[in-house]
Amino acid sequence: MSPSDSSAGQSRWSLPLDLTGADAGGKPWREIDWSMAGQFLNRFPVGIAVMSPDLRYLWINDALERIGGVPRAERLGKRLSDVLPGLDTEPIEGRMRKVLETGRAVTDYEYRGRTQADPDREHAYSTSFFRLDDDSGRALGVCYMVLDVTDRWRARERLALLNEAGARIGSTLDVTRTAQDMADICVPWLADFTVVDLLSPVLRGEAPSPGTPLGTRLLHRSGRATVAEDRHKARGEVGETVEFPPFSPGARSLADGTSYFCPVLEDEHNDAVAAEPPGAGTGAGLGACSLMLVPVGTRETTLGVATFIRWRPHDPFERDDLLLAEEIAARAAVYIENASQYAREHSTALALQQELLPHMLATHPTLEFASRYLPADAGAGVGGDWFDVIPLSGARVALVVGDVVGHGINAAVSMGRIRTAVRTLADMDLPPEELLAHLDDLLLKFLREEPAREKSRSQAASVLGASCLYLVYDPVLRTCAMARSGHPPPGIVTPDGSVTFPDLPPGPPLGLGGLPFESAEFELADGSVLALYTDGLIESRDRDVDSGLARLRTALSSPGLPLEEQCTAVLDSVLADRGPEDDVALLLARTHALAADQVATWDLPADPAVVTHARALASHCLDQWDLSDAAFNVELIVSELVTNAIRHASGPLRLRLIRHTALICEVYDASSTSPRLHHARTTDEGGRGLFLVAQIAERWGTRYTGEGKIIWAEYDLPTADGSDRTPGGPVQPS
Template identity: 50%
Template sequence: MSAAGNGQLSRGGDDPWGLVPDEAATARTLLDGSGRITHWNDGARQLLGHTEAQMLGRPATELLADPTTAVSGDQLPLRWRGSVDLRHRDGRRLTVRLLAHRLQQHDGHPDGWLLVSALSGTERTKEDGQLPRPAFVYAPNALALYDSDIRLRRANHAMEEVIGLTEDEARGLRLSEIGGKPQSIELEEQLRQVMESGRSRDVRTRLRSGGESHEHAWLGRIAPVWDAEGELVAVALSAVDITGEDRAQARLQLVNDASRRIGSTLEIGRTAQELVDVCVPRLADFGSVDLLATPHSHGDAPPSLENGVLTLHRAAHRSTRAGTPEALVETGQVWDHAVASSPVRAVFSGEPVLLHKDDPAFHVWAEQEPMRARHARELGVHSVLSVPLLARGVTLGVVQFLRYRRADPFAPDDVLVALEIAARAAVCLDNAQRFTRERETALALQRSLLPQRLPQCSAVEVASRYLAAAGRSGVGGDWFDVIPLSGARVGLIVGDVVGHGVQASATMGRLRTAVRTLADVDLPPDELLTHLDDLVLRLSEETGGEETAGDIGATCLYAVYDPVTGGCTVTRAGHPPPVLIDPKTGRVTTMELPAGPPLGLGGLPFESVEFSLPEGSVLALFTDGLVERRDQGMDQGYRRLHEAVAAPAPSLDAQCGAVVEALLPDGAPDDDVALLMARTRVLDAAHVATWEIPDDPASCGAARKDVDRQLSRWGLQEAAFTTELVVTELIANAIRHASGPIRLRLILDRTLIIEVSDTSSTAPHLRRATAFDEGGRGLMLVAQLAERWGARHSADGKTIWAELQLPNTYAEFDGSIVR
């Protein structure tokens, strides 16, 4: 076995410290964790006479002249030096100066040892004395001189302190053999390159000094050395300990990275996880974030304690060890902290709490939880830092850091860094909590404003889906609605308000209410959008300086479908056009409509287009979040939509869900998504009866007879009396106040619909007749008898309509009238 470049042991006979042909100048061997020999170089063969084949796998204690003097490797420091009596193969007793380096456990690999002993080059040479001894020996910087074979010749007092060896003990050894670490191998290679090139270079490295348990940062200068004849004979190494500057730079970089990485989203859990991800392992070996259920404002009474404990919610944690064994609870769980624990003290005081293993409070903290005490002992936790999360005068929770792999405890500078990072993270967490509360409010508002249940209509079968935007954008102002209209018609609308948050949801609710109000007066689609455009302009003016007019705007698409004629009139205001599925061929097309201006611009016209839809056609109305994303354009989104709606499905609702899943497989859209799908139906011609009524008061009697016969054919004799009264009043009103042809139409749907059309544009209205008035009671009678009534205008006049409830002997309409 041999030590790999990262300190691991790997099977094989190669020597990782043999950067050049060995020359047998150093006896070198490797031991595994049990003390058996895994590598034996040629220098070791020359020293003790044994070959590699003879020694591999044998215990190193067999080489001792007196095996009883062997000691366990666990009793030795990280690096040991001294003289050892060994037994040569021929039986001779040799006293050998030995340097031993522990190869520490790494990634589950066992400990091992590197043993080296210089065989030659230990004597002083003439070149060693060429440098002025006082200037060299007492120089403040660590200085060393290496010969052309990169073996140490000279080391001043400062360098002796760095390497932990005297000049005599290290002479003749290579840097990799002196240091025994992967960084020593890399630094030795730098020395060799300077020796070969003759050009100086600066290097930075991290090495333990004199066998210490923690590393130092070093800035080294490697320079070639020429003799009087100009021949390159050695390289000089000068080293300066820059650990303080390196740690300061690392802390500054950590704070900078924290400000850049923490708060990338407005999700509480993600923000908390980013905090511990930044700090572990750069600041601590374990980090956790625990939040209060209710943030605590400074100056208020302390958070309530039940049974002497404070309940905190674990938001995130991270460890340098797989499986996070330090965590006593899982993310998302709540757990109780005793009032004397360091997290609670940090929350109550608003100040960081630092505990070291020698502090009595440390043992109190550990012993509060038996599992925590066991973990602390097993892991060797020696330093705990609890820092409150404070933002805008409110304590949100606490972040706790542990150290056990790193030998150095938390220093005052580490506490300052932790405070700075926690302060920045707390602001991000506060923003996330505020956003979450606003998002929940907006979602609740939006859900209350969206239709809770779509109305049942004979004209269409409908299905819908709504998905709120994820991430920073928050809840938007997308909406949809299905509005029953007179004459068994239905209005389908989908809209999208500009912006996000509560303001957008509130604006959406106002627009949806306005649409329903305008639809109730049966405005044509283009006229309805014109009135809606005026409303958006007024809303923009009402916002004053809080928002510009461009910030309150909307897009909208409104369609009116008539199941009697199969006609569909569609108008859009800057909204994506719907798609249509042909019921016979299954072909999917995007309906060609004039784009129309978005709502809120004002002064621009809207155009309507009328289509004739066969029964069973499927209309898909949606907002742009369904087909447009950051990583795809609108055209690509429409292609995917066409493929999704063309796929067969057992029901319209299943098809609606499949479309959303196909276009948004992760379920987290960048923008709000509203989808409304409607399958058209056509009323049977037998359910519609129409008569032309002469402009003569005597025609009322004939109309009553025609209505009575039609109701008999439909089996609605029970409704004859009420129906005849309403028909008489509506026809008489048309004859009295209008001129020209009059048309009567009965429609049998979920209700019995009565329509009387004339050429007058004057709409009737209810009024209270006095005792001596001769008229004014007809519409009052109609309003009392009908479920609802109203008037709608057309290009050639108006239509007065009334809906009567069907007798209880009839079931709801499901495409046909049944007993």
């Protein structure tokens, strides 16, 4: 058989008449009659039909009769739509008309539908069309050949679904989002209705406890997808707690990690196969359906169960569908377990950070506080931002804010270590620049002591890039000394509402070593507001620092606004068009200077005879402050501190009393020697002065100045109602 002349892309095939070949019996091919050709076409395993120009059946072979399920006698003379209503015949007949018009053959045209041969199952078919011409080229009709390619089509669809599952599932580190992605992918191709129920501990980031009896393990509906809400008959929405009845297929699947497969479930009241809220009662069941229960878990742990349902008239599930569902569930389980572990680490880091942050800011009459801490989202993780308020001697207060590079547990641990170190150094009454220098040295020692382990590198990196701002407010002198290490400067808001960001010496980030820190001192008007913050407030990927500072300046320029309201206003204004990309810490403090009648200062000569005079000055001052009841103990403190300074120091002396939450007694001298507390022997004539001071005073200590040192002691005063003082209010989260 060879092609004849063709034109316009058309071709005809003819059988040569001069063939001399013979069949196996020696009969020449040219003597084979058309009856043999008819037998060949009828027995050919591919369905074949010949259609007239008006697309009516002229002839079909046996294979097509079997494929369609319609007898030959019922097809002949009829159109495709007349005999196969389960197919969408309009596109198929459209292809035939185009073949009749153009003469161009169409191959491998695929479509799906149902035939009388298998009305309960959808099949896929591949069909080729070509035109039949007579010797003159006139179209006699269309011949089509059809193959059932259902297995090939389903395999291709399953592979495509697996590829989609691999691309979509696990795109986030959120457990419920991952479960919902799994449900969305499976509907509508694999199932009409899919729910993913996970054990409640998984959502909390905890490992499921093995060995729990069947039916007593609560699940959390984490994902749900359906083709139509009115077909959703299984109870329990996303977010609800559900459970399988004891010894039900779902409970067994959850317990032993095996799947349950039921292609046809006819029982009307079949609640026992689906998870539902506890105590929901007996409902109408799922109805006639096809059901699969597939455990969602890894090789070691079952995390939950996925339920797949198909309702009629859709095809029942096949074993290949079960294999596909198990593969998707296994892939999802890996990402769900990762997300659960991340949630566990995130909650641990957040709890650790919240524990390490100050829970209560100490009440201080000279400073009014308000604070906010806003964690970054789950994707970014918990950072290492922190702040603190530290009471110092002499009615002074230290404000500190810092930021540790990175996120997670390592950042939280590093933050806690740095905050503890700052509090320890602050108790030494160091100037801001010296405190940062000592802190830098401590971090360098920490880095050198860390073992060379991969586990420690992230923590070391977070410490290496830490920043800090430390300032000390003196309510007596109305000054504020501050220094910073790689941290943005504070905002200073004057009582009239003007906002400045002082030009502080920048200072290197902590952990670099070898570079100096410098401080600056500013006078503050009474009623000024200090704004300390971390860079997460003013920096973002789509906004520069200057823009963030401009927004912060505008938000702070609200004189007289209560600090709690101002904290909220700052966050709402600066973060108005974005969420925090990094943790945000904000601390606002309004200054209240001590009045002149709360401080008394006397210059004294370094003469032992002046001790009596100093006691008298202190007693007279206490009478004016209506604190005569404390005169005996305070006179003793003054006497011992002044005597100690005269005996062991040099230069002029200065005595200062401050009426604050406690009565503060300070003695200045020009010596840099450090006093020591020790127990005097019974034969010693002296040496008991500081021991007596330590017994009478609530606290005592020494701080150094540029000219010498100050020995101070605090004596507690009763409150107006005689009750003890308690710390101030809790730190406010955003």
